[in-house]
Amino acid sequence: MLPGPTNVPERVMRAMFTPMINHRSDDFVELYEDAVESTKKVFQSNGEAVLLSASGTGAVEASVINLIKNGDKVIIPVNGEFSGRLAQMLEWAGANVIKLETKPGENATFDQVKAAFDNNKDVKAFYCVWNETSTGTMIKYLDKIKDLTARNDSYYVVDGVSIVGGEEFPMDKWGVDVAMTGAQKAFAAPPGISPIVVNPRAKKYMEQNPPKTMYFNLSRYFKYYEEAKHTPFTPALPLLYAYREAMNVILEEGLDKRIRRHRICSDALYSGLSAIGLTPFAKEDARSTVVVALNYLEGLEDKTFRNTLANKFRVLVAGGFGNLKGKVFRVGCMGEVHRYHVMRTISAIGSTLDMMGYKTNSVEALKIAEDKLKSL
The missing domain is CATH 3.90.1150.10 (Aspartate Aminotransferase, domain 1)
Structure with missing residues (x-):
């Protein structure tokens, strides 16, 4: 009964016991494409899904280094360990971080978020940790944020590492540009695969402004998938089999x-x-x-x-x-x-x-x- 890793169904565990394949083969294309398309259904998005062989923190960091540049102004509610870590990542990327800090166990209100947007017309992005696992808190106004980010076309990024698949998340409907999760949480899969979903607007920005990094350079993943349904680097193949089966379990349940x-x-x-x-x-x-x-x-x-x-x-x-x-x-x-x-x-x-x-x-x-x- 941990907040991750969670219990994994036997059929998902068994999916890992598969002979090793070439990650440049037709077998891999079938595996990866199935997993990507299922992920988009769970996120309820028509955007681009990248399945990183990394922890949830890796997907969160990928969102930062691909979207945030030195001097960008970013608003983020901070009320616990993981929102604090995300704020630190943003600062390391050179962002001017506006922290809406509250006591652990509480959330910044929507009115506080709105006031931050009112006082900062040049916001580049709004980041949030939807579910702060360190304190057992959850932001409950995600559907309203797009009304604020739409003012100046700022980006809307949701760290859903511990909650996507366990709560309602119509990504496109809510106007979220980038979102990610970890397989070992509500997806009930082994840890090691962390999907990040990017809508067309954010994807275009990332492709036009690639980061100076190799492994977490999302534009490379977009390119490899468009050209051959491959990944630029060797993925964790057994974990991908388990992840795909976990997606099947989710979609079968509904x-x-x-x-x-x-x-x-x-x-x-x-x-x-x-x-x-x-x-x-x-x-x-x-x-x-x-x-x-x-x-x-x-x-x-x-x-x-x-x-x-x-x-x-x-x-x-x-x-x-x-x-x-x-x-x-x-x-x-x-x-x-x-x-x-x-x-x-x-x-x-x-x-x-x-x-x-x-x-x-x-x-x-x-x-x-x-x-x-x-x-x-």
Whole structure:
């Protein structure tokens, strides 16, 4: 129950057990083209998809070095570890970064974003970490940002590493120019493949202004795909097979049904764990549906709790980041999460707390969660 890597279906794991192929062969063209086209369907975009053999951070960095130049003005909400890292990447690229900083567990409001645009007419891009996994927060006004970026044709970039595939994301409809994710999160695939999707406007800019880098030069990927459906460098072939199968799983389930499942399971986790006596870390209007961050009970030691949960009940959850280390723990609600995962997690957490001397009402918590899960 980590916020990545998540549980991977057996059929996706089995897809990796395939004889090695030549990445300049017809077999590779079939594999890569299938994976690219499926990715575009999941992102709901007619743009260009590049499947990088890299972590999610690699795809995020690729968006920065291909789009941002020295002196460009960029607006970005910052409220946790990953949005802070992205702001740093932008600064390293030479950008004039306007940070909309809020406390962990809160999000900058849409009005604050609007005010930043009102006060900066020459903005080159708006960047955001849609789902801040370090704090369990999620921005809930992505559909409104295009009204701001349209003022001066600034670019709209969404770091969706931990949420695309687990929440609604009609990329083209929302006017997003560049977006990316990581396979090991809501896609429920092994880590190592990170797709980045670029719309025609951003693609044209990147081709006309290529960065001084080799591996993350997206214009090279565009060129190789257009000419032969190849990649410029050797990709992680076994992972691509698994990734393609994960895309098949998503599309077979259907995006609407998959998103509904994530939301129902999330509601059940929040409700059930709250009934045990745990409190969510993020403010209610900012809470993520795919990462449930919870405050520790007074006196509850982080490592002891998580080790007991793992060793006695075989349930893995994540600890806190940075200043939140030892203060919160995080439960992933993404990918393959279903009724079984929710009920087992609530039961295991309740039992662990009982073993550590905390009085909980796990029976009532499970009843509440089960009631939320009835519609699955």
